[in-house]
Amino acid sequence: MQIEIAEEITIRHFYGHDEVTEPVVRAALEREADNLGKNIEKDTGVTAQPHLITKDKGIRVFVPNLAVGETYWVVLELEVPKGQSDFGKATIQYFDTFKQENSKKTFSLSPNGQLAPQLVAQHALSLWTSEEVYDALDDVEANDITTLEQRMQIHLSVLESAKSHLAPKMPGRLKTANPLMDDIITLGKFVSLAKALIREKNAPQARSYLIHGLRERRGVRNGLMRVDYDEQ
Structure with a gap:
């Protein structure tokens, strides 16, 4: 391209x-x-x-x-x-x-595209989330879980604000499968795991779950949306 x-x-x-x-x-x-x-x-x-x-x-x-x-x-x-x-x-x-x-x-x-602006904004936010996830993985490598938690909390507040602005304007068919809500839920889980690691630094299971989750979420970076044909 x-x-x-x-x-x-x-x-x-x-x-x-x-x-x-x-x-x-x-x-x-x-x-x-x-x-x-x-x-x-x-x-x-x-x-x-x-x-x-x-x-x-x-x-x-x-x-x-x-x-x-x-x-x-x-x-x-x-x-x-x-x-x-x-x-x-x-x-x-x-x-x-x-x-x-x-x-x-x-x-x-041109500005006369056929995609709804809300849909474009939704995907921009999803890609932005992927960027934050990349940085969060660097935080894990540096063993800086406090920074990771703060990073996720700040981005969560951005997504929550965006949800309140975008949801009323989103076409009905998009509200039922909103990746923005999925990201909010997923990042909330990352925050919970980060808090568990801050409370107890030697929590290997929480660390493993966190790294696995971040890597899985990183997979949608660059706008790539795969189809799992086993679930079709």
């Missing part, structure tokens, strides 16, 4: 993503993309398209493989000049395993 934002617009935040600046990490991503292309050609006989992630312009995102029903959210916070109607453009390219062919699509970015 390649996202090119108009020069007049400032990108304030790219939720759930970190900029790749280290040459070693960048080289690893490019190798992964190369291997993916080679596997496509080996399995299907179709020559892969040139990589978008090696382009110079815009933001390049290496999206993982997606199955039917799975989604990958990209949420940016932009500072847009008054009256600006052209936000830029986005290009996505992929290999369609069903049709056995390459696909590439480019579309314009």
Whole structure:
């Protein structure tokens, strides 16, 4: 995926993503993309398209493989000049395993999108939560459980406030499956485990549960929403 934002617009935040600046990490991503292309050609006989992630312009995102029903959210916070109607453009390219062919699509970015603003805000908050979870794992590694608890408490208050603002405006079909509520419940459990560790530093079971829970929640980082077909 390649996202090119108009020069007049400032990108304030790219939720759930970190900029790749280290040459070693960048080289690893490019190798992964190369291997993916080679596997496509080996399995299907179709020559892969040139990589978008090696382009110079815009933001390049290496999206993982997606199955039917799975989604990958990209949420940016932009500072847009008054009256600006052209936000830029986005290009996505992929290999369609069903049709056995390459696909590439480019579309314009504008304020006239089809997604409800409340839905976008909900996913931005979810990605923000993932960022906080990443930092919380660092707190565990540093054995700084007090900072972890404070971090979770502060973010919980943000989510609670957002819930009260978003819930009345959310379409009915989204209220029944609201990941914002799931995050509030999950972070509340993290806070309880952190408090248990603060009270009793040698509580290996609470520590194990906390690390496992944080790693599980971290799995939705970068907007990736998998489908568990065993539960279908």
